[in-house]
Amino acid sequence: ILNVEQSPQSLHVQEGDSTNFTCSFPSSNFYALHWYRWETAKSPEALFVMTLNGDEKKKGRISATLNTKEGYSYLYIKGSQPEDSATYLCAFIVGATNKLIFGTGTLLAVQP
């Protein structure tokens, strides 16, 4: 059974703090790693799709790195804002199956 683990489960930070989360996935038979943001009462929204070892992607204050050899990805948020409060999900695609296996997410709460 393939497992994707995310840590921490939840995080409470103050506005302006920088933070990061971890996504761990099986390092064998890697195809792609997705990050999504899921705000309450909305649909999950794609942040990044990463495929290459050493990949670094950035969107505004949010960035992500990928290490496929050791099976982890980090998501960083610089200068957190209350609107960053959401659950951040990572999803692993194994082989070329296009079957996304999601982690249970990291719930981020940013206090103003």
Added chain:
Amino acid sequence: KAGVTQTPRYLIKTRGQQVTLSCSPISGHRSVSWYQQTPGQGLQFLFEYFSETQRNKGNFPGRFSGRQFSNSRSEMNVSTLELGDSALYLCASSRTGFDEQYFGPGTRLTVT
């Protein structure tokens, strides 16, 4: 461009009944995936359709089935409903199935 739509948004059914959920993808997207979300379980992959063919299936019983039409719209059917089928069902569309997924608002199914 219009997003992914799902109907109905809410549904209450009785144990033993069957239900059909509908998903209309973004125009031009040929892949539609379905996910089940239950508390504490995260998003679980149900199946994925591409050009009317089921390409992948998750670990769900045969009571869960789906199909995709020539216009890429997809339906998911659950027969002989059980209490444990109560969940949020999300569909997501993408161009290829391997790229970023665009999620619909979900259908909240309650089985009593």
